[in-house]
Amino acid sequence: MTLGQLAFKDLLRNPTRLLLTVLATGIGVLAFVFLQTVISVFYSGLAVTQPDRLAVRSKISITQPLPLSYKRRIESVPGVTRITYAGWFGGRMSETREDFFPNFYVDKATYLKVYDEYVAPADQLAAWMADPCGAMAGKSLAERFDWQIGDRVTLKNAVYPGEWTFTVRGIYAGRTPQIDTTLFAFGYRCINERLPEELRDYVGIYTIVVDDPARSAQVAAQIDAMFANSAYPTRTESERSFQMSFIAMSSAILTAVRIVAYGVLLILLLVVGNTLAMNVREKTVDLATLRALGFRRRHVAALVLVESLVIGLAGAAVGLLLAPPVLSGFVRVVSESFGPIGTVVITGPTYALALGASVGVALLAGLLPALRAARLQVAEGLRRIA
Amino acid sequence: MIPLYYNVRSLAARRLSTGLTVLGLSLVVFVFAAVLMLSNGIESALSAGGSRQNVVLLREGALTEIGSVVPREAVAVVGNWPQVASSPEGTALAAGELLVIVALPRDGDTFANISARGVTEPSWEARPAARITEGRRPRPGSFEIALGSSLIGAGGGAEVGGELEFAGQRWPVVGRLSAGGGAFESEIWADRNRLGQAFNRPGLTSAIVRLTSPDAFPELKRRIEGDRRFELKAMREDEYWEEQASATATFIRVLGLFVAFVFSIGAVLGAMITMFAQVSARIRELGVMRAIGFSRGTVLAGVVIESALLGAVGGLLGSLGATAMRFVKIETLNFATFSQISFGFAPTPGILLAALLFGLGMGVSGGILPALKAARLGILDAVRA
Known part of the structure; x- marks a missing residue:
């Protein structure tokens, strides 16, 4: 059995927990994509500005x-x-x-x-x-x-x-x-x-x-x-800074949305970290056995990190698949009750950012449990009853 | 019934998991409560300025003062009606006003769009809520201005005794305008004729009328809207300001509640993970409980209560955190009037209660599945595990 297969088997030892964690991660990624898209709607005016265009308006x-x-x-x-x-x-x-x-x-x-x-x-x-x-x-x-x-x-x-x-x-x-x-x-x-x-x-x-x-x-x-x-009197400025001046007026709301988006990542960190910490605790005896068989500290740590990586990737996949239908549903509901909002598209950079954030957060969440697994004293681990 | 003490002890036995879960739940409750407080803050900030005894006259079809034109004759005509209150000196409290938007520089390169209201003497008399808390009222016919209290200290001479420059004029600031947190606190008040001159706007955008009593509104509305000389409509001042707030407040509320809802699913899953772990770690313990006579229902209730406890603590922490936000002031563009408004987080007992219930609800829904699992355990299997 390779280390990869071992990690895979380990993941499936508690399928319910794995499923719940991946779902929670997916929903977090969904919320993150949603908020990032809201921010990019505010900035969408900037995407179409051209450097050679200037706006002249009343000062x-x-x-x-x-x-x-x-x-x-x-x-x-x-x-x-x-x-x-x-x-x-x-x-x-x-x-x-x-x-x-x-x-x-x-x-x-x-x-x-x-x-x-x-x-x-x-x-x-x-x-x-x-x-x-x-x-x-x-x-x-x-x-x-x-x-x-x-x-x-x-x-x-x-x-x-x-x-x-x-x-x-x-x-x-x-x-x-x-x-x-x-x-x-x-x-x-x-x-x-x-x-x-x-x-x-x-x-x-x-x-x-x-x-x-x-x-x-x-x-x-x-x-x-x-x-x-x-x-x-007039005020002449580049199209970009003209658009920026509008965005700047809503900057407080944008900052709040950004803070909430990072709050989502923090919750993800807590949920994934919780799961991984539990897994490590429950596997203490197994990990100690592996160490006793001659596996190095880094192998044991890698085992935990692979687990977190899989959770991060799977969560990102769930979230990114859910995002387009949820977003278009949201846009429909909002424009029915509240008037139209601009053209809403999830951009490539948003997808990439969400994927990166999900994997990054999952790995970060795995760091402490991985360290704990690596630091495990073999004799003590074998003695312990989870 | 399993004593609550048992639940608390078992949660405390796994401090890390419990702590992480509670933190996650409280973050969600925080967002939920903060959003409600914020949209409430906007609404109360804007509607606080409006009096039920006052009427705003706008052109038919206009939604805001900026997009409205009111003829001077209309103000003169309305001033003679019996529904309109008079000042102690006997002048009718009906004032035509001119609202314009001024771009004022703010730290460095950016600037803020501020509403400047051109007023006359009866504008002040009609709005007892608008008071000068420092300095004095601008003299009629001068370029002096009163600055809304939330604009004071924004830099560039925005203080009593300072001077602002806009529309090719210098405007000495002689007073600080307070209005019980209302929208007027984000406005500049100037002499109407001087403001009109500076902006090349001889006309009026709106008119404010003080009624003899709030009950006189339907009669005045019927009369003004029935008058074919002017295409005007009448709105109660408090309702007018509420409507000004509604677009921005709805935006924040819809966005925030949607996010809180999505979040809450994540947090419920988190609580579920923790409670499943609690149950599977205690299988033998639960089996023993069943063996000594606790019923399935009691075990079920025990797990749900434990999870509800997580939710309640999360709810408490989250709403405490959100309440602390009341010291934060926020300034943003009001989409309806195109000018800056400033507002804060306004907690109400209702919002706090809703936040606590929200936390509790998340805890309970996270506990149900694990509780069912615990209740379904066969006694023998459980004890042998």
Whole structure:
């Protein structure tokens, strides 16, 4: 019998306990994956940022608009190759939170030239461009409300008074799975023409593309200096730090989620450690016998560590298999009762992290019992009645 | 009945296993209780500012003050209605307000989105809960501001006697605003006209109206919502703030309870492992008990009680730990209003009771299977083992 076979037999000496431990580990891994995915949803905006894109918004606050006339002036800054603008419309189909979705006005002619991660079929794109009040809906948004091309969507809005009807002209997808496909975008012209005088010709935010990302700080400074003394001063920063500023506001919640995720690992450590300690205690006589037969300390320790490794791997397998269905169930329940949440995908790094954490925790939990097994005095071990 | 002392002794005999299991259970209870306290903290922080006697007027269809526009004429009209209370001097307690969001720098490169409320004299009179606890009220028509108490000390002149700079203006801080832990404590209060000037916003976003009595609300609501000149809606102030809190609080509660639920399965399994080990280590002992006349039911109950004991201790430790969190203050973005709110963990007797029961429940459910195993033992097999 090889050492491996011996370890295997040893594992099966208490099948109930093994099963329970693996299940508990699996559930811990599941919770860990879940929490990591929640964190990555917060950060998903970062995954799609590009180093050559800068955001120009009002320095006063994100809810303050910028004049449409800034477009020409920003465009003229050396280094700026493309520019587009967009703004939060905030319309609702009804007053309930459940059927809320993010909706924006954009500059149709330039928007997709800057944000090339959104893709739509060429004919739909042309139809969207041609209709001033045509809207482009994300794939998952269209699925949620079962919208087809040509459907009409009416939104109410408190800031821009009245009812606004848009026709779905296109359905876009993302270039990668992380791209948000829950958005609804229509042309600025459609609403601008109907706005009261004092609201007309103001937009939310400009996005520019610079020719050389290394020079973006210089370009940003130049833009901000241009408007510093106007009634609408700007703050220009890279798309990444723009997104980060939103994440930073939720940082307390994110920290709490992180702490809980590590709490999960701590519980895993306790459960696996408990099992292994019990196993070693119950096997004291066997281990002492092995030592008496001439096995070295390191063999005995390896026996325990192999056991913990198997528990860690099996637990990770259970948890990672359970994670996708549980997560999608959770997303479904939450979006039914509480409105939609962004696109949720478990990323490769999360899987790898969970696998590593599970195995690492299991090995860590095996460390003390393994040491105890290795330090065992042969004579005393043989004498002991477990 | 097997005496409880026996259970305690047998748990104490395996200190390490018992300790690890109790620790695991208490961590789960900790998360459970902390989550409930946190979402309760958000809700009470936001709703504490609202009075049942006050009414918030918003444009029909708006969910927050930020996304609302209220015409000035409407405030003047409502001010003449008999449902509206007056100040001792005789002015109607109906005030149009302007809520804007200010990006204030906070340690280094980051900044926080803070709500700035443009107020007039009746705004203060209508909200007795909003008091100045240090310094004085800003003078009407000046650029002076009162700073919510949870913003005080955030750096960059955020203290009474200091000065903030935003929207191209300098704003001297002359008072510290307290509101019984309510949302106003995370706000800046400034003169409405000055704030409107600085933000190029001549209009109003909302209006606050103090009623002669809370019962006058239905009548005022009917009148304002029936008036076709203005498309307005009326909400009680306390309900308005509760609704502002609900998205963030629900997010934390749903996420936290789901995690606590998943956790609890893990912890129940942990308790089960320990109790199975307890049972198999004591097979002979249990056999003897059966032999001297203890019934299957008593043995079953004994094991379950032992496991419940684990759960109870875990529950106690976990809720104690969570209660200690009340000294931690948390600041986060409120998804509904897009501005910072600050809140803490708010324990209630109900939450603590729920946490204890939760721990107990986990202990009991972890003990049932091992207890069944113990109760099914044949006397002879057990004694011979």
